[in-house]
Amino acid sequence: MSYKIYLELNTRRLYLKENGITINTYPIAVGKPSTPTPTGDYKILSKILNPGGVLGSRWMQFTWSEHGIHGTNQPWLIGQAVSNGCVRMYNNDVEQVYSRVSVGTAVIIRNSFSNPGQPLNPKDPINKNKSTFIYTVRKGDSLWKISRRYNVSIQEIKTLNKLDSNTIYPGQKLLIPTRN
Known part of the structure; x- marks a missing residue:
């Protein structure tokens, strides 16, 4: 299985794709204007289970400057531009993504995409029914x-x-x- 993560900053959404098909989309929090989330093409460099604190239940690093996708202990901030450049997710959502991706998974970050998602794959258990x-x-x-x-x-x-x-x-x- 080939997964890719697409982060659309202006809509604050993470798209998880498998073999080019969007299998789920998630709301995210992004970097504030003074410490923006970097755009570009990255890969998951490391994963940490239960880092705790502000990082929530999962951590997936994608830059050597220690930017990552992680959970949060402040879920009310999801959907806002509040972080120091990292991407925050609800803990339940980041756990789903974490369980599917591995070190080396592509992370593509843009301000916007022309067509980031397609209909969800109903055969995927995460989208059952x-x-x-x-x-x-x-x-x-x-x-x-x-x-x-x-x-x-x-x-x-x-x-x-x-x-x-x-x-x-x-x-x-x-x-x-x-x-x-």
Whole structure:
């Protein structure tokens, strides 16, 4: 299996792909303006199980300057630009990514991608019983409008995207469940 991690900084999303197919997408926190997350092409250099503290339950280093993808003990900050250049994830999410990738896995970081995700692979156990697509929020959108447009509940959208509030912003990528 060939995994790659794609980090889209302006939408604050991590895309985990297997053999070119997006198998899941996760909300992330990124570096603040004074200490931005670096863009470029990297590889996982090391992995640490249960580093603790601000690093949460998993650590995956991708630069020799000690930038990494890790969990957090401050989950309310996910979705914001608050770190010293690292990428923070919910502990539950980083554990899923950590279990799938190895040292040497590609990490591609850009401010934005033209097409970062595709529909999730429903055969992947992580997406069992999920059929989704990625929606890019437009100016004037609200969760209520999106939920009505695609005939899903606001709570389904919030749960799938791990949103703690109804706040969304133009350019943000949201997973939207489809009806089979």
